[in-house]
Amino acid sequence: MTVPAQTTIGPRPPRRRLPLSVVLGLALAAIIILAALFSAYLAPFDPTRMAVGPRLAAPSAKYPFGTDEFGRDLFSRVLIGGRLSLGIGVSAVAFGLVIGGLAGLMAAFSGRAVEAVMLRLIDILYSFPDTLIALALVAFLGPGIENATLAIAISLVPFYARLTYGLAAAERAKPYIEAARLAGIGTNRLVRVHVMPNIGQSLIVMGTLGFSSAILSAAGLSFLGLGVQPPSPEWGAILASGRNYITKAPWILIFPGAAICLTVLSFNLIGDSLRDFVDPRRKGLR
Amino acid sequence: MMLLIAKRLLIACSTIIAVIILSGLLIHVVPGDPVTAMMAQSVTATPEAMADMRSRLGLDLPVWRQVMLYLWHVLQGDLGTTIRGNEPVSRLLLQRLPNTFALAVAGLATALTIGIPLGFLAAINRGRIADTAVMIIAVLGVSIPAFWLGLVMIQVFSLKLGWLPVAGSGWRNIVLPALTLGLTYCALVARMTRSALVEVLAEDYIRTARARGLREHQVLLVHALRPALISLVTVIGLVFAYLLGGQVIIENVFSWNGIGRLAVQAMLERDYPMIQGFIVLFATSVVVVSMLIDILYTLLDPRMRQR
Numbered sequence: 001m002t003v004p005a006q007t008t009i010g011p012r013p014p015r016r017r018l019p020l021s022v023v024l025g026l027a028l029a030a031i032i033i034l035a036a037l038f039s040a041y042l043a044p045f046d047p048t049r050m051a052v053g054p055r056l057a058a059p060s061a062k063y064p065f066g067t068d069e070f071g072r073d074l075f076s077r078v079l080i081g082g083r084l085s086l087g088i089g090v091s092a093v094a095f096g097l098v099i100g101g102l103a104g105l106m107a108a109f110s111g112r113a114v115e116a117v118m119l120r121l122i123d124i125l126y127s128f129p130d131t132l133i134a135l136a137l138v139a140f141l142g143p144g145i146e147n148a149t150l151a152i153a154i155s156l157v158p159f160y161a162r163l164t165y166g167l168a169a170a171e172r173a174k175p176y177i178e179a180a181r182l183a184g185i186g187t188n189r190l191v192r193v194h195v196m197p198n199i200g201q202s203l204i205v206m207g208t209l210g211f212s213s214a215i216l217s218a219a220g221l222s223f224l225g226l227g228v229q230p231p232s233p234e235w236g237a238i239l240a241s242g243r244n245y246i247t248k249a250p251w252i253l254i255f256p257g258a259a260i261c262l263t264v265l266s267f268n269l270i271g272d273s274l275r276d277f278v279d280p281r282r283k284g285l286r
Numbered sequence: 287m288m289l290l291i292a293k294r295l296l297i298a299c300s301t302i303i304a305v306i307i308l309s310g311l312l313i314h315v316v317p318g319d320p321v322t323a324m325m326a327q328s329v330t331a332t333p334e335a336m337a338d339m340r341s342r343l344g345l346d347l348p349v350w351r352q353v354m355l356y357l358w359h360v361l362q363g364d365l366g367t368t369i370r371g372n373e374p375v376s377r378l379l380l381q382r383l384p385n386t387f388a389l390a391v392a393g394l395a396t397a398l399t400i401g402i403p404l405g406f407l408a409a410i411n412r413g414r415i416a417d418t419a420v421m422i423i424a425v426l427g428v429s430i431p432a433f434w435l436g437l438v439m440i441q442v443f444s445l446k447l448g449w450l451p452v453a454g455s456g457w458r459n460i461v462l463p464a465l466t467l468g469l470t471y472c473a474l475v476a477r478m479t480r481s482a483l484v485e486v487l488a489e490d491y492i493r494t495a496r497a498r499g500l501r502e503h504q505v506l507l508v509h510a511l512r513p514a515l516i517s518l519v520t521v522i523g524l525v526f527a528y529l530l531g532g533q534v535i536i537e538n539v540f541s542w543n544g545i546g547r548l549a550v551q552a553m554l555e556r557d558y559p560m561i562q563g564f565i566v567l568f569a570t571s572v573v574v575v576s577m578l579i580d581i582l583y584t585l586l587d588p589r590m591r592q593r
Contacts, residue, residue, distance in 0.1 A: 021425075121304075124301050124304060124305070127524070127527060127572055127573070127576060128527065128531070128568075128569065128572060129527055129528045129530070129531030129532070131531050131532070131534075131535075132530075132531040132534065132568065135534065135550075135553070136312070136561070136565050137312075137315065138553070139552075139553035139556075139561045140312050140313065140315040140316050140558070140561070141315060141316070141317065142316070142317065142323065142556075212429065216431050219431055219433075219434075220431065220433060220535050223433050223535065224535060224538060224550050224553075224554075225554055226550075226553055226554070236431075236433075239433075239434065239437065243437060246437065246441055247441065247445050250441065253434075253437055253438065253441060257431075257434040257437070257438070260431055260434060261426075261429055261430050261431070261434070264428075264429040264430075264431070265425065265426065265429035268425050268428060268429050269425060272425060
């Protein structure tokens with residue numbers, strides 16, 4: 001058996017193990033994603049069919065989460081609602097990440113004037129809470145699942161633009177970029193071939209953080225009646241329509257709420273801990 | 287110093303103007319015809335009424351003139367009139383402003399009172415159980431939707447225990463919404479306090495203070511906490527903006543008669559002038575607060591003062 005040669009003198013750098021919170025977050029996220037993917041098979045009832053059981057029935061073997069004010073099965077509704085919420089989250093993050101990423105890269109690699117103007121604009125938008133940007137946009141676009149998704153996606157753009165800009169600007173200062181430039185590589189190719197692979201990993205990690213805020217925005221919009229419309233079982237919409245019955249039937253409050261909390265929590269756990277791995281500025285703060 | 291303030295003021299003004307222009311343009315985001323969308327729920331949607339509405343909103347003008355006209359009116363304090371009821375938007379907003387302001391201040395105060403000690407506790411026990419516990423609370427805090435927490439609070443404190451009223455606007459009514467906002471945003475404050483303090487504790491002057499033989503509580507409370515709080519001032523603007531955003535939903539949960547409730551009502555009724563007015567007012571307050579905080583920071587931090 002050969003002993004691996006130690007290349008550096010002194011103690012070996014500690015192995016980078018995934019923190020417990022990431023493992024926990026990943027496990028939770030995996031369960032939630034699987035449940036959402038297979039919700040159509042797992043749901044015992046049609047989530048929008050009324051009177052599959054008695055009204056406001058307490059959780060039981062037949063109705064694990066109880067029933068709502070129309071006698072709909074809450075378990076099926078929360079399951080299918082997960083598919084809706086995750087779908088909105090994924091689409092919004094994908095759109096926000098692409099547009100915001102392009103804007104950030106453009107700000108970092110298009111010369112001083114463009115940089116100054118774009119940064120100013122991004123900073124202005126970033127100073128407004130994303131939920132509020134989504135709310136304002138949906139007010140004009142009109143309610144509905146597509147418009148809500150679009151509004152949430154746009155509300156994430158400043159976040160991703162700022163993030164990408166920060167990463168790209170840090171990358172820009174590195175010697176290899178200068179070397180590539182001296183080798184005569186154009187900006188487009190430089191960004192695509194050299195910068196993107198270096199910052200892509202960080203962007204994906206940050207994607208998880210945007211995802212949890214997208215889920216929160218979607219629930220908030222639907223709760224106010226501006227997002228997914230009833231009878232579609234989005235989690236915020238379930239809470240909104242059932243809120244007058246929560247005294248008699250607290251399960252209408254508990255299960256959809258817990259679904260939102262656990263989903264957001266799992267992605268926050270993943271994103272928060274991984275952020276320390278990818279964001280060099282934060283390392284000393286741990 | 288004065289130059290810095292002047293520059294900050296200029297930035298704030300240009301930001302506000304940009305926001306007004308953006309808000310004026312928002313009506314063109316409406317898919318199809320905004321007048322049709324607005325009057326869809328109205329019984330008086332005759333062609334004449336619709337043409338009348340169009341000219342009232344200036345929608346028959348070229349876009350750039352509409353925006354300039356909107357900017358001109360807003361700068362004079364005229365935010366237009368509501369579609370329903372034909373009342374001046376600015377008056378309706380101003381009527382609700384004190385309520386919203388009161389709740390925002392109460393919520394922010396609660397968030398700071400809970401968040402700063404928690405962050406402090408975490409920072410001085412870095413890596414130990416207390417730190418982990420606070421960070422767990424912090425991640426839970428940002429994961430629980432404020433409106434759901436509000437519903438739970440109503441269920442527990444109003445309906446089950448009967449301690450506080452469910453809704454309304456009086457001093458007993460402010461407790462639950464303020465507590466909900468405070469609990470939601472204290473996580474953010476705790477996190478920021480922690481990282482500010484951790485950064486300060488790594489400074490040389492802290493080591494010097496310890497080397498001089500000062501007691502630990504003197505080091506922490508006198509030498510470390512003060513600069514940490516000063517750097518915390520800068521992020522309070524951000525917390526405030528987020529708190530105001532969350533408040534829009536919370537006001538609806540608790541039927542608090544503030545601007546957020548007015549705005550959501552307008553959004554459901556598609557009362558566009560009202561929504562635009564809300565956006566302008568909200569943006570202006572965020573910009574003004576963040577400007578004041580920047581200026582306050584330059585005044586508080588001795589290192590900035592010398593510039």
